[in-house]
Amino acid sequence: MEEPDFGSMEITVVGLGLIGGSFAMALNKLKPKRIWAVDVNSSVLEQVEKTGVISKGFTEASIPLQSSDIVVICIYPELAVQFVKDNLAYFKNGALITDTAGLKEQVVQEISSVLREDLSFVGGHPLAGKESSGFAYASEEIFRGANYLITPIDGTKNESLRLVERLILGLGCRQPIRMEPHKHDEIIALTSQLPHVIAAALMNSSGSEDTGSFVGGSFRDATRVARMNAELWSELLLENKDNILEQIDVFTENVRLIRTAIAEKDQNSLKEMLENAGRGREKF
Amino acid sequence: MEEPDFGSMEITVVGLGLIGGSFAMALNKLKPKRIWAVDVNSSVLEQVEKTGVISKGFTEASIPLQSSDIVVICIYPELAVQFVKDNLAYFKNGALITDTAGLKEQVVQEISSVLREDLSFVGGHPLAGKESSGFAYASEEIFRGANYLITPIDGTKNESLRLVERLILGLGCRQPIRMEPHKHDEIIALTSQLPHVIAAALMNSSGSEDTGSFVGGSFRDATRVARMNAELWSELLLENKDNILEQIDVFTENVRLIRTAIAEKDQNSLKEMLENAGRGREKF
Structure with missing residues (x-):
């Protein structure tokens, strides 16, 4: 497989908490065309825009989703499912969606069951974190050498799986480990x-x-x-x-x-x- | 109280495991006149002598005890009690004895009950350690900023207590905390x-x-x-x-x-x- 051309891609991070914020920071290493962010808190978005970590932040997901090749959802499990359902119409054709929720069976099953045919979803779980939450504690360092579990299912496209794996390696994590969601x-x-x-x-x-x-x-x-x-x-x-x-x-x-x-x-x-x-x- | 004149004192460390070895290393900061060591393992003693951490090592405790102003016992609780009993006749007149056992009530009670009138015993417990044991892992760094509990009892001489406290501070620990052995x-x-x-x-x-x-x-x-x-x-x-x-x-x-x-x-x-x-x- 060719190396993915991150330089031509737009990536949206949903949720700028500790994990989403750290993700946005680490994504910069891949030099994507744009990094967008979605959050309910507009003051966090403004603050993060100023740091230069993201190109622009949105409280309205429909705008960045329309042009995003990759969407990384970094919010609570139940909200992640809800986010995909609510914004299903806005995802760019052929986009790859991944998440970072600490539980996979329910999230993967619910998102897969509503997903449009052209979209791909690969569940993920970085074994990285801190005792403090929020963007203020975010750091790309949390991914360095971290274990990262991904949970493909029957029907997950090989191409999507590889793209997620390259993305994860690009953050500084170890080679991700594939396993079934229930496992x-x-x-x-x-x-x-x-x-x-x-x-x-x-x-x-x-x-x-x-x-x-x-x-x-x-x-x-x-x-x-x-x-x-x-x-x-x-x-x-x-x-x-x-x-x-x-x-x-x-x-x-x-x-x-x-x-x-x-x-x-x-x-x-x-x-x-x-x-x-x-x-x-x-x-x- | 005047500062104790460690420069005029001889100190014996009993047991050159992780704690005893680290103790011997850290004691050098106090620049005592001599640091002796007692261990059952003569090859460890030879090895440590070569590092310059101790002046000389002995498998026979009676020799260094006769001239030691301070004796620090760093062996298992039951052995510490046995060591004092077995060597009671050899301690220098007026010597201060302390230990580092992780339990205090029994050790303090048993040692105190056999102690010669002229000797002082102050139980101690450094909250410092490592997962690995033995002199090979010893380091004066384990004491840096560590909590250190000491367990005086009725009859413990104030002078002995102060001397132990200065010794502990000299290792790089925090101000030791006094408490009753059972507590x-x-x-x-x-x-x-x-x-x-x-x-x-x-x-x-x-x-x-x-x-x-x-x-x-x-x-x-x-x-x-x-x-x-x-x-x-x-x-x-x-x-x-x-x-x-x-x-x-x-x-x-x-x-x-x-x-x-x-x-x-x-x-x-x-x-x-x-x-x-x-x-x-x-x-x-």
Whole structure:
């Protein structure tokens, strides 16, 4: 396949939060013809226009969509689906649409089911983020070396898939990993959602005591993501209910096994469980 | 109180593992007259002597103890107690002894109960460490800005307490925090032991799947300390059994509350718990 000619393309980023803002910044590396942005907040658009990261911002999506070869949707999962439905008539003929939502099965299924024949959609999920949200914290650095999952389905055009992959590599991410949407949601429940649940539960366990002065690196690291965007994360957890409940149960059972070994002063079992964890962690 | 004249003092470090080795390195900043080391492993002693970090190493503690004004014991809690008992006759008259064990109540009580009248013991616990153990990973940097807990008891001489505090500040740590030994063990169950239990349980939950490519920062951070020294940590957890069991139960209950909100699709409660965690985390 030839290299895509990003220099002749117009790209629209929908949503200039942390991920969308970072995306817009990193897209500049590809030197596309234009980078447009859509956001509901006109003052954010003005501010970002001034930085030169985007050519122009719009609160009305229909304008930039009509000339955009690629559209990157960086808003909450439910809103992403709604955005495609609401603006279906405006997408440029043959445009490629991708998103960055942390859950894929429902988003991919709903968008695919309404998509015009000439359009392509490839779901994506950058494993990149920060504890703070909003454009003020955006940085192209969040993509550097980051894992990026994409979720093609039967019928996804090979050409669209390759274009998304080149785009992602161009941001500075690693070679994206392809997986089925339902598999994505299963895995992410373990590798991303469960650690967020744990961080919140651990933080909530510390009560009102001033533990700040007594914490070492272990508590600090384990609770880093407790500063999550509660609005977004409560939505993500509820939409992936079955998978996250299963992971919570597996985790709780593993905590229980360690608890039992401690309660029974069973040093051999305890040591074995700790060693097993250490061996697993060494692999990455 | 006058500044202690470290330049006239001899200091012995017992145990040249990660903490003892780092201690010996950082002690050089105080420019003491001599830094001795005691270890059971003569090849480690030879190796460290060559680096110039210590003046000389001994497998036989009686020799350096006789002239040491300060003795820093950096070995496992039970061994630390045994070391003091076994070498009680050799300590220099009026010497100050401190340790770095991650648990304090039992160590402080046992050492204090056998201590000679002329000697002082002040329990200490640097909240500093790494996932790897041994002198090869030692670095004075682990103390930079680290929290350091000390556990004086009734009868601890003010002069000894001040000397330990100056020593700790000299390593590059923050102003040490004084607390009762039993309080230390309670707090450390939450701020250090529980995160280690969680990291191990989370790692053990990931099963045999190759999750390495799918993890984002949240999983990586939450499992960092899973690469703990299993021998040491199984001992620490068992010796602090009642406190860690209580903390595990509080944590498990907080996980259960989040689980219930997800299972019942109760977005308000879920969001509230996540927000509460975020507010707590912002404080440090």
